[in-house]
Amino acid sequence: MEKKLELSIVMPCLNEAETLAICITKAKRFLDNNQVEGEIIIADNGSTDGSQDIATSLNAKVIPVEEKGYGSALKGGIEAASGTYIIMADADDSYDFEALLPFLKELRAGNDLVMGNRFKGGVEKGAMPFLHKYLGNPVLSFLGRLFYKINIGDFHCGLRGFSKEAFYKMDLKTTGMEFASEMIVKSKLNNLSITEVPTTLKPDGRTRKPHLNTWRDGWRHLRFLLLYSPQWLFLIPGILSILIGFIASAIIISQPIVINNIQLDIHTLLYTSSLVLVGFQFIVFYALTKVYAVENKLLPKSNRYNKLFKYLNLETGLIIGVLFVLVGIALSYYGLNIWKHSNFGELNPSETLRIVIPAVFTILLGMQIIFFSLFFSILGLKNKA
Numbered sequence: 001m002e003k004k005l006e007l008s009i010v011m012p013c014l015n016e017a018e019t020l021a022i023c024i025t026k027a028k029r030f031l032d033n034n035q036v037e038g039e040i041i042i043a044d045n046g047s048t049d050g051s052q053d054i055a056t057s058l059n060a061k062v063i064p065v066e067e068k069g070y071g072s073a074l075k076g077g078i079e080a081a082s083g084t085y086i087i088m089a090d091a092d093d094s095y096d097f098e099a100l101l102p103f104l105k106e107l108r109a110g111n112d113l114v115m116g117n118r119f120k121g122g123v124e125k126g127a128m129p130f131l132h133k134y135l136g137n138p139v140l141s142f143l144g145r146l147f148y149k150i151n152i153g154d155f156h157c158g159l160r161g162f163s164k165e166a167f168y169k170m171d172l173k174t175t176g177m178e179f180a181s182e183m184i185v186k187s188k189l190n191n192l193s194i195t196e197v198p199t200t201l202k203p204d205g206r207t208r209k210p211h212l213n214t215w216r217d218g219w220r221h222l223r224f225l226l227l228y229s230p231q232w233l234f235l236i237p238g239i240l241s242i243l244i245g246f247i248a249s250a251i252i253i254s255q256p257i258v259i260n261n262i263q264l265d266i267h268t269l270l271y272t273s274s275l276v277l278v279g280f281q282f283i284v285f286y287a288l289t290k291v292y293a294v295e296n297k298l299l300p301k302s303n304r305y306n307k308l309f310k311y312l313n314l315e316t317g318l319i320i321g322v323l324f325v326l327v328g329i330a331l332s333y334y335g336l337n338i339w340k341h342s343n344f345g346e347l348n349p350s351e352t353l354r355i356v357i358p359a360v361f362t363i364l365l366g367m368q369i370i371f372f373s374l375f376f377s378i379l380g381l382k383n384k385a
Contacts (some may be wrong), residue, residue: 003019005088006083009040009100010074010077010099012043012074013042013043013091015189015266017050017054018207019075019093020051020054021192022205029098030100036104040058041060041062041063041080042060042061043065043077044063044065044073045065045068046068047071063081066223070176071179084164085162087104087159090158092206092215094205095159102198106195106197112194113187114162114195115196116125116159117152117157120154126203136218140156140160140218141154141155144181144184144225149188152196152212153196156181158180166192170187170192171341176220176316177220192335217330228293230285231272233286238279241278241279242276242283245278246276249276251311256309269354283369288376291376317373319368321373324362325362325370329359334359335356343382
């Protein structure tokens with residue numbers, strides 16, 4: 001009987017002939033020196049420089065992956081892996097494949113995802129571009145911790161380990177560089193255990209430019225973090241917009257606001273009332289994004305999600321929406337009476353617009369609530385089935 005492999009070391013590869021051999025040699029040395037039953041997998045994404053032949057000559061397992069992208073290559077290699085645990089890292093000789101034992105120990109201890117932290121282990125001079133070291137990584141890692149409550153200091157370390165079982169639970173979908181962020185976020189959302197160990201980073205051994213594009217790939221990571229956290233992207237800005245708009249509108253309706261000889265009156269009221277409508281749209285997009293993400297298995301379904309359809313239903317929305325419309329009609333009638341008393345002549349805009357603007361606002365808000373409730377109830381049909 002063949003021994004069950006404990007570890008698969010997976011390297012994504014796209015024209016890495018300059019450094020691939022040394023990475024494979026170091027990985028083999030780690031397996032031999034630590035008596036680990038393992039394999040080395042090269043997930044080749046269409047190399048044209050002979051990388052495949054180098055890997056084959058060193059007895060590494062080459063897995064051709066046709067779909068382009070960092071995430072695609074890694075998924076192809078991981079799915080072909082036979083090990084209980086996976087450790088992945090780039091094949092550019094920037095990570096030390098002989099120093100994988102801390103990762104393996106944490107995996108053996110039962111952790112689902114083990115992240116490397118380059119800032120704790122040490123970044124050699126010239127190993128990380130200035131913008132990555134002092135702006136990109138710190139900012140994106142901070143946002144990841146803020147949005148998802150993940151206590152990880154280096155979100156974008158390319159050296160990380162996880163169990164094969166945990167990988168399937170993550171159900172990763174992205175194909176590009178944002179694959180690295182998705183792995184951490186999905187681990188958290190699926191309640192997998194995450195830890196980190198110090199690791200080092202040295203300048204890679206390639207003479208060509210790296211595949212990573214600072215601004216394009218940085219934006220893809222940021223976009224992913226925002227889209228997978230609709231609470232921060234839509235809900236919180238929506239609530240703040242409604243609160244600010246409603247409070248300011250309520251004050252201006254009662255009387256103009258004067259700040260340092262600057263008077264905020266009915267013209268400002270148009271903007272503050274619009275801010276409430278914009279805030280409501282943000283909350284609508286939060287709900288729709290949440291439904292789309294869950295129903296397409298981008299986010300796991302939770303008890304709170306199921307309650308969403310219990311409280312946000314067609315009947316409730318129609319009642320609230322109709323009430324707002326009726327209030328708007330009543331205010332419009334009151335404004336019409338004021339106009340009637342002046343024999344439909346000239347009006348004092350400062351007085352009448354304090355009634356007309358809230359009237360138009362409540363009618364618009366009521367209609368939006370009605371339309372949103374109808375659409376949301378259609379989305380909820382699948383949930384109720």
